[in-house]
Amino acid sequence: MTSVTSVTSPARAVAGRFAAPVVLAVFMAVVLVPFASLLLAALQPAGAPLTGFALPDGLHLENFSRAWSAAGFGTLLRSSVVIAVCVVPAAVVCATLAGYALATLDVPGRGRFYAYLLLGLSIPTEGTVIPLYYDLRAVGLTNTVPGLALAEIGAFMPFGVFWMRAHFATMPRSLIEAARLDGASSWATLWRILLPSSRPAVTTLGVLYFVWSWNQFLLPLILIQDPSRRTAPAGLGFFTGQFGVDVPLLAAATLIVIAPVVLVYLFFQRHFISGVLSGALKG
Amino acid sequence: MTTAHRRPADPARASAAPGPTKRGPDRAPSDGRRTARSGHRRRRAVASLYLLPALLPYTLFAVLPALHTAYLSLFDWDGVTLPSFVGLDNYRRIADDPQLRAAAWHAGALILFFSVLPICVGLVAAAIVSRRAGRRGTGLVRTVLFLPQVVPLVAVGILWRWVYAEDGILNQALRAVGLGGLADAWLGSFTWALPAVGLIGTWVVSGLCMVLFLSGTQRIDQEIYEAARMDGAGPVREFVSITVPLLRPEFAVALSITVIAALSSFDLIYITTGGGPGNSTVVPGILIYRLAFGGGGVGVASALAVVLTAVISVAVLVINRLSREAP
Numbered sequence: 269m270t271s272v273t274s275v276t277s278p279a280r281a282v283a284g285r286f287a288a289p290v291v292l293a294v295f296m297a298v299v300l301v302p303f304a305s306l307l308l309a310a311l312q313p314a315g316a317p318l319t320g321f322a323l324p325d326g327l328h329l330e331n332f333s334r335a336w337s338a339a340g341f342g343t344l345l346r347s348s349v350v351i352a353v354c355v356v357p358a359a360v361v362c363a364t365l366a367g368y369a370l371a372t373l374d375v376p377g378r379g380r381f382y383a384y385l386l387l388g389l390s391i392p393t394e395g396t397v398i399p400l401y402y403d404l405r406a407v408g409l410t411n412t413v414p415g416l417a418l419a420e421i422g423a424f425m426p427f428g429v430f431w432m433r434a435h436f437a438t439m440p441r442s443l444i445e446a447a448r449l450d451g452a453s454s455w456a457t458l459w460r461i462l463l464p465s466s467r468p469a470v471t472t473l474g475v476l477y478f479v480w481s482w483n484q485f486l487l488p489l490i491l492i493q494d495p496s497r498r499t500a501p502a503g504l505g506f507f508t509g510q511f512g513v514d515v516p517l518l519a520a521a522t523l524i525v526i527a528p529v530v531l532v533y534l535f536f537q538r539h540f541i542s543g544v545l546s547g548a549l550k551g
Numbered sequence: 552m553t554t555a556h557r558r559p560a561d562p563a564r565a566s567a568a569p570g571p572t573k574r575g576p577d578r579a580p581s582d583g584r585r586t587a588r589s590g591h592r593r594r595r596a597v598a599s600l601y602l603l604p605a606l607l608p609y610t611l612f613a614v615l616p617a618l619h620t621a622y623l624s625l626f627d628w629d630g631v632t633l634p635s636f637v638g639l640d641n642y643r644r645i646a647d648d649p650q651l652r653a654a655a656w657h658a659g660a661l662i663l664f665f666s667v668l669p670i671c672v673g674l675v676a677a678a679i680v681s682r683r684a685g686r687r688g689t690g691l692v693r694t695v696l697f698l699p700q701v702v703p704l705v706a707v708g709i710l711w712r713w714v715y716a717e718d719g720i721l722n723q724a725l726r727a728v729g730l731g732g733l734a735d736a737w738l739g740s741f742t743w744a745l746p747a748v749g750l751i752g753t754w755v756v757s758g759l760c761m762v763l764f765l766s767g768t769q770r771i772d773q774e775i776y777e778a779a780r781m782d783g784a785g786p787v788r789e790f791v792s793i794t795v796p797l798l799r800p801e802f803a804v805a806l807s808i809t810v811i812a813a814l815s816s817f818d819l820i821y822i823t824t825g826g827g828p829g830n831s832t833v834v835p836g837i838l839i840y841r842l843a844f845g846g847g848g849v850g851v852a853s854a855l856a857v858v859l860t861a862v863i864s865v866a867v868l869v870i871n872r873l874s875r876e877a878p
Contacts, residue, residue: 291679292680298754302711302754318718366602376595376598376599385606388613389867390867394860395859396613397843398620398623400612401843422613423613425609454594485705504703505821518709522706525705525706529702530701540701544697545766
């Protein structure tokens, strides 16, 4: 047992001791420095000549209020919230019902249905957005909340079904059997027996859906042509083209768009990370 | 409960229906084979109803549009006048048009930055960090390194436009260490725009890869390492002979996620360079957007979208297949 440590040279021991903290510090710096640079830019007086990393003279918070009112980010955030409020619960409910049926009920052809749903995991937004625009326009759903919300729900469904099915498949079989023997219908089994202990899985799915819905760019950019009714990231994309020169204003607007999703992430970060990691290990 | 003694196949269980009904009305008669069979059928039919809320939006807003894209790809259409059927001409154009071919090359090059590089960085970082697994601060590190995954890519693009700007922190840092001569308007340079955009991708997904590999290393039995160390294996040997082979599933996951990110890298490019300067950073997503919603080339854009979807599907399939085969 002693052989390993005793033959290690002192230099190697030092490297072994400090390599990990140093590497970690470098990584965290690489992630955080660009954010810090943006934050500093947002605090500079409007129109001042800027360099990447400079301390501002005083806190010019008026950039945020300008971005909020003059550039319309208050309105954009509201439509992002409306979309998320429509998409997240609806998509979670649909995915839960389907995942439950595929994992525990005797659905005719369930293997084929599951495969059909998983197919959607490899359809990129680019693959659906062109006809979505023309078809939704034909039925008058472009520029509307339902149009965009339905498109997002459809796109998010494969992952959700996969996620909830995997979750329900881990529930003890005996629990479900016992509920059935007691005469509980499949509906009651889901609501009374399985869902109360499924909070972590459902929360994770909800958080992932919220982040995806909030960050979705191509769909709102195309399905909502009226710039003032777009979601926050799509509005930000439009805004860059218009006011790309006013760095403090753009930086403030970017931070406003980032803030809600980062807050949700920090609050639910365990759920989010475990969701992305284990959700990605698809079966 | 009076029904507790019933066999699992009892038709009484069939009475389940989506709705507040706790028990169906037909649970009493269970005396005939006919009733049993029809109950069974009914139960299966009811079970299918649970799938409907998921299948409906998915079919209407994902699958049918994807098929419709394939249909549109057979037409020459400007989005306004009547489309005319051209068969596979749009696909031939993709093979012939230098701009479209450039987009394919760039997407391939971006795989280097979005997949290969982050996976290498993530593996090495995870190997180093895993030696202090469970120590103080690991949670904070995970939270911070995952952050780029959460921020909208549009915001990431704006963040990095500012980093790469002529007065941004990158050039500032270069000047500070006396390399000011190298300073450049990175995103506006024909030579550097593509690698510059690619490195943003590396920044976004490296943390994800590292955290993924870290959680994988936690699964590996520490005794294997101890045995290897007894046999005189150093850290490098340990990494190559144990860590990498045993991380095969995580490796496949990282590869699938990052390859999809590389191939459908629309948001980042749209915000940072818009495909320019010239066509030096065009990717399929940008061309699809330009052609379908600006250039009146809905047919070609659709064909490109079909090719992109096919390439992504094949890539994911191959990666998953490879990950399952024994080493």
